[in-house]
Each structure stands twice: as C-alpha cells, then as structure tokens.
Amino acid sequence: MVVFAITRAGYLELEPIIKTLKYPVWVGAGVLSNSELTELRHLGLNLTNFSYSIEPNNMETILDALADISAHHPGHRIWLECQPE
Structure with a gap:
C-alpha cells in the first residue's frame, strides 16, 4: 500500500x-515543511514529495501523479486523497 496525501489536512487525517x-x-x-520532510525521513519514512502542488479536485493532475507513483511502486495499491467536484 502507498499513501498519497494531497493536502495538509489529508496528511493529518492519515498521520496515525x-x-x-x-x-x-x-x-x-x-x-509538509522542509524540516518536517527531513524529520520524517530521519525516522525512516519512505517519503516522496512532488515538486508541484496538487489540488484535490484536479483529476487530470491527480491521474498524472498516480502514474508517477505507480511507476515507482508497481503492483501496489495507492490510497488517495481527493475531492471530486
């Protein structure tokens, strides 16, 4: 399973x-801030951050991001935060 959090609120819901x-x-x-990214990686979290923001209702961007994630984690289920209109 791979977790894909698009917003801070979504990340906080999935934080546990x-x-x-x-x-x-x-x-x-x-x-996440740079210091949060560093801290989580230091704890051993396999964490990747996109270089662009993703809106939870922009399905085109979400699908592109999912393709990138799938390329790095083939065969894994991706749990996605989105808010379709």
Missing part, C-alpha cells in the same frame, strides 16, 4: 497510519 512507517508516502508540494 503514516507514522507506523509501514507504507511509502507521497505528498504534494507544500503539504
């Missing part, structure tokens, strides 16, 4: 699962 360190996590740009 994320902090188990069991699952790779991907976040949009700006979801």
Whole structure:
C-alpha cells in the first residue's frame, strides 16, 4: 500500500497510519515543511514529495501523479486523497 496525501489536512487525517512507517508516502508540494520532510525521513519514512502542488479536485493532475507513483511502486495499491467536484 502507498499513501498519497494531497493536502495538509489529508496528511493529518492519515498521520496515525503514516507514522507506523509501514507504507511509502507521497505528498504534494507544500503539504509538509522542509524540516518536517527531513524529520520524517530521519525516522525512516519512505517519503516522496512532488515538486508541484496538487489540488484535490484536479483529476487530470491527480491521474498524472498516480502514474508517477505507480511507476515507482508497481503492483501496489495507492490510497488517495481527493475531492471530486
């Protein structure tokens, strides 16, 4: 399983699962500060942050991001935060 948090609110909702360190996590740009990214990686979290922000209702950007995540984690289920209109 891979966790994909698009917003800070979404990250915070998933934080108890994320902090188990069991699952790779991907976040949009700006979801976490540089110091938070560094701290989580230091704890051993497999964490990737996109260089661009992703809106939870922009399905085109979300699908592009999912393709990138799938390329890095083939065969894994991706748990996604989104808010379709």
